[in-house]
Amino acid sequence: MYRFKVPDILPTLLPGFLWRVATTEPVLYLTFDDGPHPEMTSFVLDTLQQFNAKATFFCVGENVQKYPEIYRRILAENHSVGNHTFNHLNGWKTSLTNYLENTNRAAEVIKSNLFRPPYGRITPAQARHLREKYTLVMWDILSRDYERNLSLKNSLNAIKTRSRPGSLLVFHDSEKTAHNLKSLLPETLTYFRHKGYRFDALKA
Numbered sequence: 025m026y027r028f029k030v031p032d033i034l035p036t037l038l039p040g041f042l043w044r045v046a047t048t049e050p051v052l053y054l055t056f057d058d059g060p061h062p063e064m065t066s067f068v069l070d071t072l073q074q075f076n077a078k079a080t081f082f083c084v085g086e087n088v089q090k091y092p093e094i095y096r097r098i099l100a101e102n103h104s105v106g107n108h109t110f111n112h113l114n115g116w117k118t119s120l121t122n123y124l125e126n127t128n129r130a131a132e133v134i135k136s137n138l139f140r141p142p143y144g145r146i147t148p149a150q151a152r153h154l155r156e157k158y159t160l161v162m163w164d165i166l167s168r169d170y171e172r173n174l175s176l177k178n179s180l181n182a183i184k185t186r187s188r189p190g191s192l193l194v195f196h197d198s199e200k201t202a203h204n205l206k207s208l209l210p211e212t213l214t215y216f217r218h219k220g221y222r223f224d225a226l227k228a
Contacts, residue, residue, distance in 0.1 A: 028166055028182035035162075040155060044164040045190035050221045052191055054079040054212075055163065057108060057140065059197035060087050060094035068197045068209065069097060075213045077223035079103050081197065082140040082161070085110030085130030095133075104225035106138030106161060107131055115146035123150050136228040161226065164191040169204040176207055183212055 035043040045053060054072075059065040059081055072079055081098050083105055088095045098105060110130040115123055123146075127139065139158035141150075151160060165187050167179055187193065193212070195205055213223070 028168060028179065029186040030162070030164055030166070038162075040151060041160045041162045042192070043162050044188075044192055045226075047190040050189055050219070051224050052187060052189075052193060052216060052221055053226055054193050054195065054223055055082060055106075055140070055161070055226075056080070056195050056197040057082045057142070058084055058087070058112065060091045060098065061198050062091055062094055064197040064199060064202055064205065065091075065094050065098070067202075067206065068195075069101060069103075071209050071213065072103070072223070073101065075217055075223065077213060078225040079223065080106060080138065080161075080226045080228070082106040082108040082138070083130075083134050084108050084112050084142075085126075085133055088130075088133045102225070104136070104138070104228040105134055106136050106140055106226070106228060107134045107158065108140055109142055112142045114143055115141050115150050117145075120147070120149050120153070123147075124153055127154065138226060138228050159226075161192070163194045164188075165193045167193065167195050167204075167208055169195050169201040169208055170198070171204070172200075174204050176204060179204070179208060180211055180215075183208075184215055187216070 107130050110126045113126050138161055140161045168174055
């Protein structure tokens with residue numbers, strides 16, 4: 025199992041997903057899953073603002089209902105959003121009907137044509153149906169910020185050395201990542217800003 029970088033063969037085997045934006049320009053696409061969260065999403069937005077960086081937030085519907093003011097701030101600051109189901113469902117453990125119903129419920133509060141399956145787990149049937157109205161977004165680089173015993177040094181090294189123009193990086197604006205994200209995000213932004221990169225949001 026890969027640690028931080030998606031194997032190059034995977035996008036070839038699963039071509040119906042967006043794994044990376046095809047570009048040679050010095051641009052990265054930071055994405056944040058599982059929010060909004062009152063503390064962590066606010067931290068992320070404050071940090072992005074400091075670097076004049078834009079990002080994409082794949083939101084869980086029930087969290088949007090709990091924290092509508094944080095969700096409104098994401099939109100007000102010109103970041104993009106995506107659907108991450110209403111209850112953060114594992115597609116491999118959920119029937120097609122329930123998965124689509126849950127995604128549709130999330131769509132009532134998240135207006136976007138972007139969708140990322142929680143855990144990256146989605147069945148071919150689920151993907152086939154959702155692809156009719158969504159761009160299915162995966163990732164190129166996984167920070168693993170949710171791991172309690174994560175080596176920040178290893179994560180940062182992987183982000184710095186394996187990211188490339190157009191890479192999609194995954195972080196999480198949730199309570200379980202606070203101990204890692206508060207170091208990972210500012211250091212990532214600082215490093216790549218010095219390298220001449222900009223940070224754009226995906227078009228929703």
